[in-house]
Amino acid sequence: MTRIKVHTKAPTFFRDCRSFILAVLVAILLFYALWSFTETAWTNLSVSTIFSNTTTDHCTSQPQSLNRTHDPPEPTFYDDPELCYTLDKPIDNWDDKRKSWLKLHPSFADNIQDRILLLTGSQPSPCKSPIGDHLLLRGFKNKADYCRIHGYDIFYSNACFDPKLCNVWAKVAVIRASMVAHPEAEWIWWMDSDAIITDMDFKIPLQRYKEHNLVVPGWPNLVYEKKSWVAV
Ligand SMILES: *[C@@H]1O[C@H](CO)[C@@H](O)[C@H](O)[C@H]1NC(C)=O
Numbered sequence: 364m365t366r367i368k369v370h371t372k373a374p375t376f377f378r379d380c381r382s383f384i385l386a387v388l389v390a391i392l393l394f395y396a397l398w399s400f401t402e403t404a405w406t407n408l409s410v411s412t413i414f415s416n417t418t419t420d421h422c423t424s425q426p427q428s429l430n431r432t433h434d435p436p437e438p439t440f441y442d443d444p445e446l447c448y449t450l451d452k453p454i455d456n457w458d459d460k461r462k463s464w465l466k467l468h469p470s471f472a473d474n475i476q477d478r479i480l481l482l483t484g485s486q487p488s489p490c491k492s493p494i495g496d497h498l499l500l501r502g503f504k505n506k507a508d509y510c511r512i513h514g515y516d517i518f519y520s521n522a523c524f525d526p527k528l529c530n531v532w533a534k535v536a537v538i539r540a541s542m543v544a545h546p547e548a549e550w551i552w553w554m555d556s557d558a559i560i561t562d563m564d565f566k567i568p569l570q571r572y573k574e575h576n577l578v579v580p581g582w583p584n585l586v587y588e589k590k591s592w593v594a595v
């Protein structure tokens with residue numbers, strides 16, 4: 364038994380050794396080829412050139428200059444001890460309260476008609492499969508890029524703001540809290556985490572909705588004829 368083992372092992376060892384040497388040679392050649400390529404590439408194109416072009420030349424600075432350092436001492440609705448971010452208590456005269464706040468923060472009142480805060484979010488715990496979390500990340504990157512291009516703000520919530528409204532209804536509580544926290548936003552745009560923007564140039568036709576407080580996309584026949592709430 365022992366002799367057989369010795370005989371069979373020896374040729375395998377030499378064969379393995381030859382393949383190993385061949386692999387090392389190929390690796391050295393590959394490394395050399397890559398090294399000489401990158402050396403030429405880096406001498407022609409320095410790292411600073413690549414980054415300076417993307418960060419300065421091609422990107423505009425902040426589209427609006429909001430004065431975030433100044434908060435006047437006059438009381439606003441935020442000083443009201445009854446103020447509530449949750450759904451259980453409605454806010455009275457919201458339009459007036461918001462108007463007074465904007466008057467005290469004039470830099471936020473400029474170009475307000477087009478100011479959008481995009482909200483999205485997911486459940487607080489991991490998805491059942493890792494691909495789910497990967498897709499959530501990619502979905503958020505898509506929205507963050509869209510907002511960056513159009514100068515919109517974005518907020519991702521993975522908290523349950525109201526214990527009675529978790530799962531798909533969690534969005535209602537997030538929207539309510541964000542409306543109170545962001546009087547500078549003319550529009551709050553909710554987008555489900557699994558919805559993807561495919562046309563990055565698309566802009567919501569806000570002019571069309573200027574007489575409305577709530578816009579819900581859906582299929583008219585399913586909403587008005589079949590009265591199906593899942594059609595929105
Ligand atoms: C960066 O900008 C410089 C000058 O504007 C230009 O010559 C160079 O080709 C640009 N580099 C890249 C990677 O676009």
Ligand SMILES: *[C@@H]1O[C@H](CO)[C@@H](O)[C@H](O)[C@H]1NC(C)=O
Nearest residue numbers: 428429430431432433434470
């Ligand atoms: C913010 O507003 C205050 C008060 O009007 C002003 O003194 C300050 O210079 C402003 N800051 C910026 C960055 O515009």
